[in-house]
Amino acid sequence: xxRVTQTPRDKVTEMGQEVTMRCQPIxxxxxxxxxxxxxxxxxxLLAYFRNRAPLDDSGMPKDRFSAEMPDAxxxxxxxxxxxxxxxxxxxxxxxxGVGESYNEQFFGPGTRLTVL
Amino acid sequence: xxxxxxxxxxxxxxxGDTVTLNCSYExxxxxxxxxxxxxxxxxTFLFMLTSSGIEKKSGRLSSILDKKELxxxxxxxxTQTGDSAIYLCAVQSTGNQxxxxxxxxxxxxx
Numbered sequence: 486x487x488r489v490t491q492t493p494r495d496k497v498t499e500m501g502q503e504v505t506m507r508c509q510p511i512x513x514x515x516x517x518x519x520x521x522x523x524x525x526x527x528x529x530l531l532a533y534f535r536n537r538a539p540l541d542d543s544g545m546p547k548d549r550f551s552a553e554m555p556d557a558x559x560x561x562x563x564x565x566x567x568x569x570x571x572x573x574x575x576x577x578x579x580x581x582g583v584g585e586s587y588n589e590q591f592f593g594p595g596t597r598l599t600v601l
Numbered sequence: 602x603x604x605x606x607x608x609x610x611x612x613x614x615x616x617g618d619t620v621t622l623n624c625s626y627e628x629x630x631x632x633x634x635x636x637x638x639x640x641x642x643x644x645t646f647l648f649m650l651t652s653s654g655i656e657k658k659s660g661r662l663s664s665i666l667d668k669k670e671l672x673x674x675x676x677x678x679x680t681q682t683g684d685s686a687i688y689l690c691a692v693q694s695t696g697n698q699x700x701x702x703x704x705x706x707x708x709x710x711x
Contacts, residue, residue, distance in 0.1 A: 527689075527701055527703055528637075528639075528644065528689060528691075529701065530698075530699035530701075533697070541696070541697035541698065543697070543698055544698070544699070576643055576644065580646075589646055590646035591646070592643035592644050592646070594642065594643055595642070595643050
């Protein structure tokens with residue numbers, strides 16, 4: 486049963502610490518998305534990749550956030566330094582895309598981040 | 602300012618009813634419109650609609666894109682309690698930005 490996995494599932498950290506969230510997309514999927522969800526802002530797209538190259542990361546605060554795909558089986562989202570306002574659930578999703586389109590996104594269970 | 606507006610904000614229906622959820626948008630350089638369903642956990646992707654694919658159907662769910670009216674509807678027929686969720690609409694621009702609506706909360710009563 487193929488699924489997107491995310492680690493850690495929960496993370497509590499102190500302000501100023503570095504946070505790294507990891508995502509393993511479904512094997513064979515060439516598109517990976519990072520979303521953030523909060524009660525105040527709802528669901529937001531932070532960044533997405535096609536064939537490991539970033540297609541868009543305009544939703545991401547550039548000064549502290551970075552997203553990478555070191556290889557096809559791993560996507561990472563880093564926050565350095567973390568701030569209390571970064572507290573949210575971070576979702577990774579993967580899918581198969583061709584050109585500019587894609588017809589599916591499968592979401593991981595999310596990482597619940599709390600920054601104290 | 603680019604934005605996506607969903608209506609109604611919430612809806613309560615009885616099992617077996619048909620519901621229509623609305624999504625309207627003002628987004629420069631539209632590329633696609635996406636529908637998601639979210640229960641208590643992660644969202645589930647439902648449909649992606651583009652200029653070349655303005656109608657999608659999956660089981661009891663269907664969606665239509667009206668590019669002239671800058672809107673989309675999501676229809677759910679013969680609703681079931683398992684359809685209770687928040688339904689999110691998002692629009693992607695040609696610049697690859699995504700704009701999300703605040704969602705419609707649907708409650709289906711047995």
